[in-house]
Amino acid sequence: MNPLRPAFRYTPFVTGSLQSLLRYRSMFAISAVTAAASAAMMIFLWRAVHSSSPDGPPGGFDTAELTTYLLVAQILGLLHANRVDDEVSAEVYRGHVAAMLLKPVSYPAVRAFACLPVIGTNALFAGLPVLLLFALLVPLNVPRPVDALLFAVSAVLSAAVAYLVNLLVGMAAFVTTNTWGIRLMKQTVVAFFSGQMVPVGLMPDALAAVTRLLPFHTMVDSPLTLLLGRYDGVPGILGVLGLQLLWTAVMCAVAALVWRFAVRRLEVLGG
Amino acid sequence: MIVVENLVKEFRVPEREEGLSGSLRTLLTRRYRTVRAVDGVSFDIPAGSRTAYLGANGAGKSTTVKMLTGVMTPTSGHCLVNGLEPYRNRRRTARRIGVVFGQRSQLWWDLSVPDSFRILRRIHDIPDAVYQRNLRLFRELLDIDALATTAVRQLSLGQRMRAEIAASLLHDPEVLFWDEPTIGLDMVLQEAVRELVNRVNRELGTTVLLTSHDLADITSICDTALVVDHGRVIYQGRIDQLLSTAGQRCVIFEYRGGPSPEAVAAEVEHALPGTRVRLDGQRVRIDHPVGLLSSREVLSFLLERVDLTECYVPEPDLGTVLKELYTRNGHRGRAPGGAA
Ligand SMILES: Nc1ncnc2c1ncn2[C@@H]1O[C@H](COP(=O)(O)OP(=O)(O)O)[C@@H](O)[C@H]1O
Numbered sequence: 330m331n332p333l334r335p336a337f338r339y340t341p342f343v344t345g346s347l348q349s350l351l352r353y354r355s356m357f358a359i360s361a362v363t364a365a366a367s368a369a370m371m372i373f374l375w376r377a378v379h380s381s382s383p384d385g386p387p388g389g390f391d392t393a394e395l396t397t398y399l400l401v402a403q404i405l406g407l408l409h410a411n412r413v414d415d416e417v418s419a420e421v422y423r424g425h426v427a428a429m430l431l432k433p434v435s436y437p438a439v440r441a442f443a444c445l446p447v448i449g450t451n452a453l454f455a456g457l458p459v460l461l462l463f464a465l466l467v468p469l470n471v472p473r474p475v476d477a478l479l480f481a482v483s484a485v486l487s488a489a490v491a492y493l494v495n496l497l498v499g500m501a502a503f504v505t506t507n508t509w510g511i512r513l514m515k516q517t518v519v520a521f522f523s524g525q526m527v528p529v530g531l532m533p534d535a536l537a538a539v540t541r542l543l544p545f546h547t548m549v550d551s552p553l554t555l556l557l558g559r560y561d562g563v564p565g566i567l568g569v570l571g572l573q574l575l576w577t578a579v580m581c582a583v584a585a586l587v588w589r590f591a592v593r594r595l596e597v598l599g600g
Numbered sequence: 601m602i603v604v605e606n607l608v609k610e611f612r613v614p615e616r617e618e619g620l621s622g623s624l625r626t627l628l629t630r631r632y633r634t635v636r637a638v639d640g641v642s643f644d645i646p647a648g649s650r651t652a653y654l655g656a657n658g659a660g661k662s663t664t665v666k667m668l669t670g671v672m673t674p675t676s677g678h679c680l681v682n683g684l685e686p687y688r689n690r691r692r693t694a695r696r697i698g699v700v701f702g703q704r705s706q707l708w709w710d711l712s713v714p715d716s717f718r719i720l721r722r723i724h725d726i727p728d729a730v731y732q733r734n735l736r737l738f739r740e741l742l743d744i745d746a747l748a749t750t751a752v753r754q755l756s757l758g759q760r761m762r763a764e765i766a767a768s769l770l771h772d773p774e775v776l777f778w779d780e781p782t783i784g785l786d787m788v789l790q791e792a793v794r795e796l797v798n799r800v801n802r803e804l805g806t807t808v809l810l811t812s813h814d815l816a817d818i819t820s821i822c823d824t825a826l827v828v829d830h831g832r833v834i835y836q837g838r839i840d841q842l843l844s845t846a847g848q849r850c851v852i853f854e855y856r857g858g859p860s861p862e863a864v865a866a867e868v869e870h871a872l873p874g875t876r877v878r879l880d881g882q883r884v885r886i887d888h889p890v891g892l893l894s895s896r897e898v899l900s901f902l903l904e905r906v907d908l909t910e911c912y913v914p915e916p917d918l919g920t921v922l923k924e925l926y927t928r929n930g931h932r933g934r935a936p937g938g939a940a
């Protein structure tokens with residue numbers, strides 16, 4: 330028997346999600362414009378800080394590196410906008426999760442497969458145009474091929490962590506109806522602690538220490554560390570990727586545990 | 601096929617207090633009350649049977665079905681479907697059962713019925729031949745093509761039920777759980793659904809467990825009844841045998857010429873003690889207790905006395921029989937759904 334057979338069961342969720350995405354094409358334009366605007370704002374803000382600082386570039390970042398960091402951080406943000414939190418909380422709220430329990434599939438897996446096209450189309454129709462646009466406008470750091478490759482691997486892990494974070498946020502709908510507030514809170518926390526606004530290397534020591542204890546920095550800071558080659562040889566690479574893997578595993582376990590609790594909770598709500 | 605042993609499900613529901621002050625109090629201290637929805641039920645349903653699961657409103661039928669389909673875990677006791685405990689093997693069970701909850705859709709709200717079916721085909725890994733055969737069957741009996749590309753959320757209740765019923769049968773399940781499935785179906789479709797269930801039951805040996813408020817559904821789909829009251833099984837057996845336990849029977853007739861209906865009524869009540877006669881124009885209805893008289897005795901009396909033109913001896917109706925059953929078992933609450 331084909332070992333991939335169980336995965337094939339989930340293909341309709343991939344195609345279904347792609348279909349509904351293509352129906353709302355204007356969304357890509359909005360995502361792209363939002364990402365471009367934030368990137369532009371961050372870049373000019375940092376440039377202003379840069380030029381006013383007398384003792385050269387902070388933390389060893391030169392202008393092109395910092396620009397690349399801030400731009401790619403926004404593009405990673407597009408890969409993290411997988412809509413899993415919205416979908417899960419909506420389905421919990423409308424009671425559709427109960428119906429999924431009667432199907433021979435795992436609900437978290439369904440959501441994982443359904444978010445693949447969201448990530449893919451976001452990357453293609455919003456991320457790529459933004460990257461090209463900025464490449465024309467501002468000087469960027471061109472990564473070494475090996476670093477680009479490491480970045481790709483790291484970006485996949487960062488998308489996995491983003492999915493798990495959003496899954497957990499979505500499941501908050503089991504205990505509260507104010508999922509909007511929770512999602513907003515998550516956005517702020519992630520934007521800050523992932524390193525999307527400030528590279529972890531530039532944070533004050535105490536804050537950087539806290540950030541490194543949280544999973545969020547593996548979403549942005551880790552892939553960018555690899556992309557910009559800011560690591561010490563092979564042990565450095567293994568350290569970054571290892572930490573990402575570890576956090577992916579831990580978050581998986583937490584999500585599985587919470588999901589089990591949530592199913593119980595569903596009974597109480599009258600599944 | 602289905603084994604249920606001492607199944608118990610309790611819910612903890614927060615006590616609500618009345619008024620604003622009550623709401624404020626519950627904000628600070630919340631008290632809980634335990635509701636025992638299923639109270640130690642045991643039964644055993646053989647493969648291939650078509651069983652109606654009957655009981656008063658709130659008797660715990662839906663809760664039992666939720667445990668049998670794996671979406672709820674019992675507080676104590678256990679149940680087996682196809683040899684598996686459903687709530688411990690949810691996905692494996694889901695592959696082998698078909699479920700309709702009348703109260704809640706099993707389809708994808710935003711998708712059309714054909715799109716939902718395509719998903720079901722994939723997640724159940726339904727072989728081509730089976731899928732095509734079943735679609736043909738649903739086209740013929742449920743006219744599902746008429747539902748076309750409308751999103752499920754825009755379907756009428758009756759249309760949605762047709763889709764739900766078809767979806768529950770799509771993967772040739774070994775057991776069907778239908779909880780209040782035919783709400784909103786018209787007479788023609790009820791007939792079609794009956795035909796459909798009877799066909800899969802005959803051809804595939806599908807086991808059917810149905811709960812319904814509609815006594816006509818029950819008698820047309822099921823051959824066995826499982827009557828539960830206060831968590832106890834008070835009857836399990838053939839429906840026709842249940843009907844034959846009726847304490848009252850009746851004979852309805854019309855006649856030509858002869859004495860006036862009032863005179864006939866008086867004569868019958870005198871000659872056949874224990875009977876009650878009701879007149880409805882030319883039509884006369886005689887209710888008689890089973891223990892004292894048989895329908896045959898009533899009929900032979902009538903054949904001798906009047907010139908019969910029409911005569912009906914209807915089967916006792918399930919609602920009345922169930923009411924008697926509950927009363928015999930000391931139930932003082934509501935009668936089962938449709939009989940109320
Ligand atoms: N999720 C729940 N939380 C609290 N009480 C419930 C819940 N589900 C059902 N009940 C209670 O359990 C009892 C049985 O309900 P149910 O199984 O729906 O009965 P039936 O289907 O036989 O009408 C009812 O008193 C109902 O109020």
Ligand SMILES: [Mg+2]
Nearest residue numbers: 661662663779
């Ligand atoms: Mg019910």
